[in-house]
Amino acid sequence: MSPTHVTVGLLALAGSAIALNNGVGKLPKLGYNTFNGFGCSYDADIILAQGQAMKDLGLVELGYNSLLFDDCFTEKERDKRGRLVPHAEKFPDGIKSVTKKLKKLGISSNAYSDAGYQTCAGYPGSYGHEAQDLATWAEWGFDYVKYDNCYIPFDNVTQENVYGRYKRMTDAIAERAKKTRSKPFEYSLCEWGWQQPWVWGKKLGQSWRVNGDIKPWWSSLTAIINTASFISHATDFYGRNDLDILEVGNYGQGEPHGNLTFEESKSHFTAWALLKSPLFIGTDLTNASQATIDILSNKDLLKINQDPNVGESISPFRWHSDPDAPFVFDNDHPAQYWTGNSSYGVVFMLLNTLDETAELSFNLTESWAIRAGRLYDVYDMWSHTNNGTAYRDISITLPPHGVAALLLNDAGPEPEGIEPYCAGYWQCSWPNGTYYSN
Structure with a gap:
C-alpha cells in the first residue's frame, strides 16, 4: 500500500513580522x-x-x-x-x-x-x-x-x-x-x-x-x-x-x-x-x-x-522611464527612481542603470512624501550644495551607472494661476465634478 500524503498548512509565521526590539540594533551597524x-x-x-x-x-x-x-x-x-x-x-x-x-x-x-x-x-x-x-x-x-x-x-x-x-x-x-x-x-x-x-x-x-x-x-x-x-x-x-x-x-x-x-x-x-x-x-x-x-x-x-526618527528605507516609485511599467524584475536594470521620508527632508535617489549617459526626469508628486502644489528647495547630497527650487519636475543627466541623491524641503506654495492646475492633471477636477482639461 502506498503511503498517504497529507498536506498540513501551518500558520506559525502568518501575519506581518514584528521587529525584535530587545534593546540593540535600532539603527544600521x-x-x-x-x-x-x-x-x-x-x-x-x-x-x-x-x-x-x-x-x-x-x-x-x-x-x-x-x-x-x-x-x-x-x-x-x-x-x-x-x-x-x-x-x-x-x-x-x-x-x-x-x-x-x-x-x-x-x-x-x-x-x-x-x-x-x-x-x-x-x-x-x-x-x-x-x-x-x-x-x-x-x-x-x-x-x-x-x-x-x-x-x-x-x-x-x-x-x-x-x-x-x-x-x-x-x-x-x-x-x-x-x-x-x-x-x-x-x-x-x-x-x-x-x-x-x-x-x-x-x-x-x-x-x-x-x-x-x-x-x-x-x-x-x-x-x-x-x-x-x-x-x-x-x-x-x-x-x-x-x-x-x-x-x-x-x-x-x-x-x-x-x-x-x-x-x-x-x-x-x-x-x-x-x-x-x-x-x-x-x-x-x-x-x-x-x-x-x-x-x-x-x-x-x-x-x-542613521536617521534617529525614521527607520524606513527608500523605495522605488518608478522602475524604468515608462511610468506604466512598474514592478519590472530585472537584475541588470533595476529600479531607477526611488524616494522616502527622513528627518531632514524628502529623499530621492536616481540611478542610471544604463551603459550610456542618460537623462532621468520625474514629477515631484510621483513621490508619496511630496505635497502637491508646493515648491521645493533642492539639496544635492554628493556636491553638498543647494541647487535652487524645484517646481513640479526635476531632470538630471547622469553618466553611465551614475547616481543622484537629493534632499527636498518645502519652500512654500506654488505661484497662483499656473496651469495646468494639477501636476497629475488626469484626475484634476473642478468643484462641479468635471475634469480639468489640460
Whole structure:
C-alpha cells in the first residue's frame, strides 16, 4: 500500500513580522569586515592596522565603530570541553588582547559563526554549542554575531527548517542576556535570501542578508539592488535588509580585486546608505585612496542611514522611464527612481542603470512624501550644495551607472494661476465634478 500524503498548512509565521526590539540594533551597524579584503588571510596585526586606519581617517568619529572578524579566527578543532580556541598563529596573545586594543580606539568587536556544524570556511560552527559560544565570545570581547548558513545538519537531526535553526541562537542570546543581566548580542542573519529572510528575519535578529555574496563588479550590485527593490518595506528600526559588504574603493583594479568605476562606487554607497543597509567596509583602509575615503565619509548620506526618527528605507516609485511599467524584475536594470521620508527632508535617489549617459526626469508628486502644489528647495547630497527650487519636475543627466541623491524641503506654495492646475492633471477636477482639461 502506498503511503498517504497529507498536506498540513501551518500558520506559525502568518501575519506581518514584528521587529525584535530587545534593546540593540535600532539603527544600521557601521564598521569594517575582514572578509572581502583579506578572506582568511588576516591576523591580529592586520585587524589592528585596519582599526587604527578607521580611527586616523575619521571613520570612527563618523560612526564606523565596529570590526567584524569574519570566519577563520579560531582553530579548526574545539578543546576537550567543546570550547572554541583562538587561532594560535593569527592571535598569539589571544583574541581578547586584540578586542581590548580595538576598544581603546572606540571600536567594538564582532564575531562570526554558523548555524551548522562548520563555518563556510570549515571552522567550528555553533550548532549545538549556541550558549557555550556566546559565553566564549563575550569573554573575548565580542557583542555582535554574524551567523552564516553552511554545513547544516541532516533534517532528522535538526527536525527544523532554517527558521528553527536560526531561532536556536536567538533563544540563546535572550537566555544569556537574562541570566547575566547583560545587553543582548546584536544578531545578523546571513541566510543569503534563499528562503525569504525578510519575511521572518525580524522575529529573530536585527538584519538579514537578501542575496548571495557581493562581488566587485556592476552586475553584482544591480542584482542586489533589484532584489532590494521588491522588499524595501521590510526595513525599519530594529530590523533591516542587509545588502552585504561594501565594495567601495575596489574600482579600476581588475578581477578578482575589483573593477568598479568611480561612478559605480558612488552608486553602490548611495544605494546601500539610503536603503539603510548595515555599512561594513571591505576595502583595505591602509591602502585606500582619498576618493574612497571621500565616498565612505559622505556625511549627508550617513545622516539618512542613521536617521534617529525614521527607520524606513527608500523605495522605488518608478522602475524604468515608462511610468506604466512598474514592478519590472530585472537584475541588470533595476529600479531607477526611488524616494522616502527622513528627518531632514524628502529623499530621492536616481540611478542610471544604463551603459550610456542618460537623462532621468520625474514629477515631484510621483513621490508619496511630496505635497502637491508646493515648491521645493533642492539639496544635492554628493556636491553638498543647494541647487535652487524645484517646481513640479526635476531632470538630471547622469553618466553611465551614475547616481543622484537629493534632499527636498518645502519652500512654500506654488505661484497662483499656473496651469495646468494639477501636476497629475488626469484626475484634476473642478468643484462641479468635471475634469480639468489640460
